[in-house]
Amino acid sequence: MNASTNTSMTETILNVEHLSMKFGGLVAIGDLSFQARRGEITALIGPNGAGKTTVFNCITGFYKPTEGMITLNRRDGSTYLLERLPNHEIPARAKVARTFQNIRLFSGMTVLENLLVAQHNKLMKASGYTFLGLFGFSSYRQASAESIELAKHWLAKADLTDRADDPAGDLPYGAQRRLEIARAMCTGPELLCLDEPAAGLNPKESLALNTLLMDIKDNTGTSILLIEHDMSVVMQISDHVVVLEYGRKISDGDPEAVRTDPKVIAAYLGVDDEEVETVLTEVGDEEVIEQLDTGPDPDHGPQSSASMLAGPVSDSVEHGDEGGRVTVSKGASRAARVGTGAKASTPARSTASKAQGKTSEAKASGAKTAGGKASAKSAPASSAKASSSAAARPKATAGKPAAAGSATAKSTTAKPAAPAKKPAGVSNRLVAPRGGREDDLLVIKGIGPVNKKKLNEHGIFHFDQIAAWKKADIEAVEAYLAFDGRIAREDWIGQAKALAKQAAKAGAAKSAASKRGGRK
Numbered sequence: 229m230n231a232s233t234n235t236s237m238t239e240t241i242l243n244v245e246h247l248s249m250k251f252g253g254l255v256a257i258g259d260l261s262f263q264a265r266r267g268e269i270t271a272l273i274g275p276n277g278a279g280k281t282t283v284f285n286c287i288t289g290f291y292k293p294t295e296g297m298i299t300l301n302r303r304d305g306s307t308y309l310l311e312r313l314p315n316h317e318i319p320a321r322a323k324v325a326r327t328f329q330n331i332r333l334f335s336g337m338t339v340l341e342n343l344l345v346a347q348h349n350k351l352m353k354a355s356g357y358t359f360l361g362l363f364g365f366s367s368y369r370q371a372s373a374e375s376i377e378l379a380k381h382w383l384a385k386a387d388l389t390d391r392a393d394d395p396a397g398d399l400p401y402g403a404q405r406r407l408e409i410a411r412a413m414c415t416g417p418e419l420l421c422l423d424e425p426a427a428g429l430n431p432k433e434s435l436a437l438n439t440l441l442m443d444i445k446d447n448t449g450t451s452i453l454l455i456e457h458d459m460s461v462v463m464q465i466s467d468h469v470v471v472l473e474y475g476r477k478i479s480d481g482d483p484e485a486v487r488t489d490p491k492v493i494a495a496y497l498g499v500d501d502e503e504v505e506t507v508l509t510e511v512g513d514e515e516v517i518e519q520l521d522t523g524p525d526p527d528h529g530p531q532s533s534a535s536m537l538a539g540p541v542s543d544s545v546e547h548g549d550e551g552g553r554v555t556v557s558k559g560a561s562r563a564a565r566v567g568t569g570a571k572a573s574t575p576a577r578s579t580a581s582k583a584q585g586k587t588s589e590a591k592a593s594g595a596k597t598a599g600g601k602a603s604a605k606s607a608p609a610s611s612a613k614a615s616s617s618a619a620a621r622p623k624a625t626a627g628k629p630a631a632a633g634s635a636t637a638k639s640t641t642a643k644p645a646a647p648a649k650k651p652a653g654v655s656n657r658l659v660a661p662r663g664g665r666e667d668d669l670l671v672i673k674g675i676g677p678v679n680k681k682k683l684n685e686h687g688i689f690h691f692d693q694i695a696a697w698k699k700a701d702i703e704a705v706e707a708y709l710a711f712d713g714r715i716a717r718e719d720w721i722g723q724a725k726a727l728a729k730q731a732a733k734a735g736a737a738k739s740a741a742s743k744r745g746g747r748k
């Protein structure tokens with residue numbers, strides 16, 4: 229048994245130290261350290277491919293990390309090194325439970341049965357792992373009654389009592405998410421790991437989720453580690469936020485500190501476009517605004533990557549030679565670009581122009597990244613380490629040139645880059661709204677005023693235009709919106725199809741009515 233008493237660590241439930249995870253040549257997580265405190269909600273955020281799920285998979289034993297240590301301190305003082313525990317022992321012994329990005333319920337079983345199945349281990353133990361349970365062995369009967377009570381308790385907490393006898397698969401999406409969490413809670417976890425619990429939820433369902441998570445936090449003592457893209461959830465309920473970019477930590481602190489951290493804003497981590505603008509205005513940091521306001525780089529256009537945020541295809545993360553430290557290519561990180569404090573308008577372009585050569589090299593070698601995720605290609609020897617000094621806040625250096633010797637500082641004196649190529653446009657763009665009247669794109673969840681403005685600027689005014697987008701259109705649009713994958717994640721096309729259908733129906737009804745009116 230690798231459990232030992234450790235009283236000094238009682239405030240920290242989870243201690244991740246120098247965690248690295250490589251998949252072949254790809255470094256999904258590089259030298260990551262952070263802590264989660266007992267009784268708190270810790271959020272792990274970052275753009276697609278930042279390594280969040282990989283961290284979860286290491287904590288819950290699905291992956292054995294390449295390097296590093298993950299220590300779980302239980303309330304009774306025992307300590308478990310999770311990377312050494314067989315994965316099936318992590319829930320039972322270390323008391324870590326998790327949910328997945330894709331709901332994994334027994335959809336044919338009832339809601340109540342799902343909660344009872346979760347307690348199978350406890351019941352098996354009570355039966356002495358024999359058939360005695362069938363004959364009403366008293367310890368089994370007691371455990372069985374307790375299991376039902378616990379299931380009922382979590383049914384009520386998740387607001388699912390009325391649906392107890394319905395098949396889990398019949399529940400609305402938001403209720404299924406809550407059921408998954410209730411099921412995990414029936415195992416009595418000390419640490420609950422939730423992978424994007426708010427994904428696909430409508431605002432009402434999101435609110436119900438927040439309520440459930442706050443209830444868990446306030447009344448059970450279970451600590452929560454949360455991966456989430458929905459910033460309203462993160463900012464409202466988290467005590468502590470850790471931000472990843474390309475497998476490395478770029479920020480760590482309370483929600484307000486992280487929200488206004490220029491490195492985070494620069495990386496657009498999990499923050500909606502609208503929110504970025506609000507934050508920048510609140511922060512009032514013109515230098516950061518200027519640095520970000522350079523428009524999509526040609527290297528970040530749809531040809532090389534689906535997102536201007538994803539970095540050129542050749543941008544990479546790799547292990548350095550000394551001490552197994554991980555280096556991140558400068559061009560890969562928007563956060564690092566801000567961190568140099570280099571003057572506005574030149575850094576992004578200059579870095580982009582430097583990256584141009586690498587991009588074509590990557591293309592030639594066929595090193596493509598799916599959905600803008602980090603590629604496994606080696607960074608050049610000159611790539612700067614993404615050290616905390618490189619990531620110093622630009623406010624501290626406002627108005628000053630970047631530190632001598634910094635890669636980006638040099639780039640500020642470079643000749644201006646060639647004019648940017650325009651990213652390929654959307655196939656069905658219009659010069660102006662049809663009949664001079666545009667649809668209210670703001671009713672599509674995920675499109676806020678900033679995105680709407682950008683869409684309009686790119687000739688998109690109507691639901692049916694969005695409904696008709698194909699893969700290439702989505703890539704073209706994502707080149708000027710923040711975040712890879714948001715169109716699919718928020719199902720803009722599905723929403724637009726439904727709205728276009730409604731609008732067509734309303735239009736048909738109106739013209740029928742006017743015809744009838746004309747005949748009278």
Ligand SMILES: Nc1ncnc2c1ncn2[C@@H]1O[C@H](COP(=O)(O)OP(=O)(O)OP(=O)(O)O)[C@@H](O)[C@H]1O
Binds near residue numbers: 277282
């Ligand atoms: N089993 C695997 N084999 C190879 N590469 C993997 C594997 N799992 C993850 N990766 C890669 O590791 C990187 C990090 O992926 P991960 O899923 O952890 O990111 P994430 O931050 O959770 O992204 P998302 O928000 O899209 O879920 C990605 O480049 C991904 O392609």
